[in-house]
Amino acid sequence: xxxxxxxxxxxxxxxxxxxxxxxxxxxxxxxxxxxxxxxxxxxxxxxxxxxxxxxxxxxxxxxxxxxxxxxxxxxxxxxxxxxxxxxxxxxxxxxxxxxxxxxxxxxxxxxxxxxxxxxxxxxxxxxxxxxxxxxxxxxxxxxxxxxxxxxxxxxxxxxxxxxxxxxxxxxxxxxxxxxxxxxxxxxxxxxxxxxxxxxxxxxxxxxxxxxxxxxxxxxxxxxxxxxxxxxxxxxxxxxxxxxxxxxxxxxxxxxxxxxxxxxxxxxxxxxxxxxxxxxxxxxxxxxxxxxxxxxxxxxxxx
Amino acid sequence: xxxxxxxxxxxxxxxxxxxxxxxxxxxxxxxxxxxxxxxxxxxxxxxxxxxxxxxxxxxxxxxxxxxxxxxxxxxxxxxxxxxxxxxxxxxxxxxxxxxxxxxxxxxxxxxxxxxxxxxxxxxxxxxxxxxxxxxxxxxxxxxxxxxxxxxxxxxxxxxxxxxxxxxxxxxxxxxxxxxxxxxxxxxxxxxxxxxxxxxxxxxxxxxxxxxxxxxxxxxxxxxxxxxxxxxxxxxxxxxxxxxxxxxxxxxxxxxxxxxxxxxxxxxxxxxxxxxxxxxxxxxxxxxxxxxxxxxxxxxxxxxxxxxx
Numbered sequence: 001x002x003x004x005x006x007x008x009x010x011x012x013x014x015x016x017x018x019x020x021x022x023x024x025x026x027x028x029x030x031x032x033x034x035x036x037x038x039x040x041x042x043x044x045x046x047x048x049x050x051x052x053x054x055x056x057x058x059x060x061x062x063x064x065x066x067x068x069x070x071x072x073x074x075x076x077x078x079x080x081x082x083x084x085x086x087x088x089x090x091x092x093x094x095x096x097x098x099x100x101x102x103x104x105x106x107x108x109x110x111x112x113x114x115x116x117x118x119x120x121x122x123x124x125x126x127x128x129x130x131x132x133x134x135x136x137x138x139x140x141x142x143x144x145x146x147x148x149x150x151x152x153x154x155x156x157x158x159x160x161x162x163x164x165x166x167x168x169x170x171x172x173x174x175x176x177x178x179x180x181x182x183x184x185x186x187x188x189x190x191x192x193x194x195x196x197x198x199x200x201x202x203x204x205x206x207x208x209x210x211x212x213x214x215x216x217x218x219x220x221x222x223x224x225x226x227x228x229x230x231x232x233x234x235x236x237x238x239x240x241x242x243x244x245x246x247x248x249x250x251x252x253x254x255x256x257x258x259x260x261x262x263x264x265x266x267x268x269x270x271x272x273x274x275x276x277x278x279x280x281x282x283x284x285x286x287x288x289x290x291x292x293x294x295x296x297x298x299x300x301x302x
Numbered sequence: 303x304x305x306x307x308x309x310x311x312x313x314x315x316x317x318x319x320x321x322x323x324x325x326x327x328x329x330x331x332x333x334x335x336x337x338x339x340x341x342x343x344x345x346x347x348x349x350x351x352x353x354x355x356x357x358x359x360x361x362x363x364x365x366x367x368x369x370x371x372x373x374x375x376x377x378x379x380x381x382x383x384x385x386x387x388x389x390x391x392x393x394x395x396x397x398x399x400x401x402x403x404x405x406x407x408x409x410x411x412x413x414x415x416x417x418x419x420x421x422x423x424x425x426x427x428x429x430x431x432x433x434x435x436x437x438x439x440x441x442x443x444x445x446x447x448x449x450x451x452x453x454x455x456x457x458x459x460x461x462x463x464x465x466x467x468x469x470x471x472x473x474x475x476x477x478x479x480x481x482x483x484x485x486x487x488x489x490x491x492x493x494x495x496x497x498x499x500x501x502x503x504x505x506x507x508x509x510x511x512x513x514x515x516x517x518x519x520x521x522x523x524x525x526x527x528x529x530x531x532x533x534x535x536x537x538x539x540x541x542x543x544x545x546x547x548x549x550x551x552x553x554x555x556x557x558x559x560x561x562x563x564x565x566x567x568x569x570x571x572x573x574x575x576x577x578x579x580x581x582x583x584x585x586x587x588x589x590x591x592x593x594x595x596x597x598x599x600x601x602x603x604x605x606x607x608x609x610x
Contacts, residue, residue: 069495071477140508145515154471154516156501239476239502250501257476260504263356263386264478266411267396271478272388 041283048280051077051273062277068241068257070271077274079254081243083281086253088244089158089233090226093165094173098219100166101173105218108174109181110203121178128171136235139164144236151248154238159247161237165229169222176221180214181207213296220296224289228282230255254278347377348569354383354390354403355480357506357524358558361427362403364586365577372576378569387411387480394561395421400570402561405429405480407604421561426577427592430555431485432528432542433535434513435520441465443536450490452520455497460518472500473512473521479504484556485522487606489537522554526591544593550600550608557602558592 051057057077065078104124108117143163148155184207192202208215230253238250239260258275265272352362359382366380385393387404388411394402395417404411408418433449435441439460444452451457452470461467475482477496486493496502501516503509506527513519514531525542528534534542537554546552560577562570576582583594602608 069477071493072495140511148516154499154501154512154519156512156516235503235508238500240498240500241477241496242498245498249499252502260476260502261478263384263389264476264480265386265388266413267388267392269388269413 044276044279044283047273047276049277051270051277055270055273057270057274062274066243070274075270077270079274079278079281081241082252082254082257082278084243085158085237085251086227086255086282086285088251089162089165089237089253090223092158092162093169093226094219094223096162096166097169097173097222101170101177101218101222102215104170104174105177105181106203106207108178110199110207117178121175124171124174127167132168132229132232133235135164135168136232139232139236147248153248154250155248156236156238156250157246157248158237158244158251161233161251161253164232164236165226168229168232169226172225173218173222176218177215180211180218183214184211213299217293217296220289220292224286227285227289228255230259234259254282345377346375346569346572348379348567350378350380350400350570350573351398352380352382352390352401352403352560353385353393353399354401355387355405355558356384357405357429357481358403358427358560359384360590361558361586361592362401362560362577364590365582366573368582368586369573369576375569375572375576378573380573388478391421391561394563397563400562400566401574404559404561405556406483407557407559408561409604410483420563422563422565424560424562424574424578425557425595426560426574427558427583427587427595428547428555428598429484429558429592430525430542430544430547430552431481431489431522432525432554433485433489433520433522433537434510434528434532435535436513436515436517437531437533438517439465439468439520439533441535442533443539445538446489446491449537450492450494453486453490453494453497468518471516471519472497473509473516473519474500474502475509475522476502476504480556481506481522481524485554488556489522489554524591525593544597547593548597548599550610553608555593 051062052059062077062079063083064080065076066080067076067078068081069076104120108120139160143160144155146155147157147160151159188206188210189202192206197205233253234256237253237256239252239256240250241252241257242250244251258278261271262275265275350366352366363382366382369375370378370380383399387406390399390402390404391408391411392402393399395408395412402421408421408423412418433444441460441463444463448457448463452463453472453474457463458470459467460470474496475485501512501519503512506523509521510523510527510529510532513521513523520535523532525544528542536542537552540546540552542552542554547555560574562574565571566574578595580596583596587594600608600610
């Protein structure tokens with residue numbers, strides 16, 4: 001009897017101890033994460049804003065100026081070519097990847113749920129594991145020569161950039177869409193079939209409309225990834241600092257110009273600060289994407 | 303047992319991270335202990351961090367490996383990082399790096415003159431560049447004026463410089479690049495604006511690939527990147543060869559600099575001396591496509607003045 005009672009007390013104390021170590025550990029991690037996040041935002045913002053407040057570049061020139069010539073006399077810091085480049089490539093990539101992702105997700109969840117998911121899901125997850133340099137190099141070795149032989153010219157440009165990006169964001173778009181579709185209550189499908197609707201009618205009239213906000217979340221997250229992707233795009237887009245007049249003309253994105261120039265400029269110079277301002281634009285855009293996703297999720301719940 | 307697993311894993315992770323941080327020092331003391339034969343008192347020790355130019359990176363890395371393998375310098379650790387000339391100069395003048403690798407004179411990059419004065423320039427090699435074009439352009443030789451016309455966008459077809467009837471595609475470096483600065487300064491004589499439709503790539507491998515594959519393309523590359531897939535263009539009739547650069551007849555070249563803040567300490571000085579020693583200069587430097595300092599019959603200062 002005594003023997004039975006004795007081990008209980010230390011056990012209780014042990015649980016107490018476990019509880020507290022767990023709490024302390026998670027709190028440390030949370031505080032660490034918050035500190036890291038805020039210091040990153042603070043660092044980018046302070047660097048990025050000093051272009052305007054210390055170096056006297058006007059915000060309207062930065063956001064609306066078409067000329068980027070930071071080494072010239074006089075220097076111009078117009079980032080409009082990069083902002084438009086980023087938006088065009090991101091939108092086009094989403095336009096290509098969304099229907100593909102939707103079809104793949106529908107195939108996995110609605111059409112061939114068993115086998116389709118077993119084969120397609122690992123294949124798509126594999127795509128997201130390929131490093132972006134490899135995508136860039138494939139783009140440079142396959143897509144650029146292909147576009148060159150079809151349309152003439154150099155083959156380098158926005159078209160090549162958004163094709164590479166579309167493949168890169170496909171895993172994000174597809175997996176989020178597939179999750180959304182499989183989370184749909186079974187009853188909805190079954191009642192649609194019970195009413196005599198065909199599979200296509202069910203997909204088109206029931207499944208897609210009800211899951212639309214969640215499907216859009218996939219698109220938005222894909223766009224956020226595309227907006228921030230640097231290396232692969234930089235290799236195929238051409239990086240000329242001009243607003244392009246055609247899809248096959250060399251253009252730049254915010255990320256490509258940052259990766260190209262950051263290391264070659266000295267900290268604290270106006271050129272360097274202007275690059276940080278672009279990083280700030282990227283950060284703000286990411287916030288916008290996150291807010292969009294939140295709004296879509298809220299609509300999803302109602 | 304299984305409830306504890308996460309904690310065990312976490313602890314392990316921390317231990318591993320700490321061990322990784324400390325491993326270099328451990329290796330250092332071990333080396334010193336086993337090296338007890340003879341004059342151990344005068345042994346150099348220390349950590350050297352060289353940061354900057356990616357063009358100079360292969361040489362410093364290779365030299366660093368060899369340097370650490372030498373018995374005398376066993377206790378010196380050399381770490382080499384890329385990041386670009388600007389990063390190198392910033393970090394060395396802020397004291398974060400021991401050595402700042404740069405493709406250009408500090409005077410050309412740093413805006414603050416006081417900072418430039420603190421830095422000591424160690425020139426360790428020379429890099430020469432040649433204009434290159436796609437093979438089908440039908441041009442082998444360009445004058446300075448023709449190059450200026452091409453890179454400023456005045457001439458847009460190869461037939462205007464004596465070649466085939468083909469549009470010119472410029473494959474450039476980004477405007478902040480040291481290679482571009484050298485090419486513009488010594489081949490073109492002036493800074494050029496970026497032309498609409500031109501291509502910019504920062505890696506020499508990509509530049510070579512694009513110039514070799516794109517019809518009508520023109521670009522410029524360091525001598526070590528030249529091969530048969532490209533048409534190497536003569537500059538004012540002078541071929542880009544090591545001999546011509548050394549003799550001063552071919553002007554498109556620049557020093558590779560390793561800057562230190564003030565006079566370097568003993569270990570850093572030993573490393574710099576080692577890079578300038580015959581062993582590195584005659585083997586590694588030429589092997590990697592740079593030109594040794596010893597062969598240069600001309601010298602150049604930050605303003606671009608050439609002296610015998």
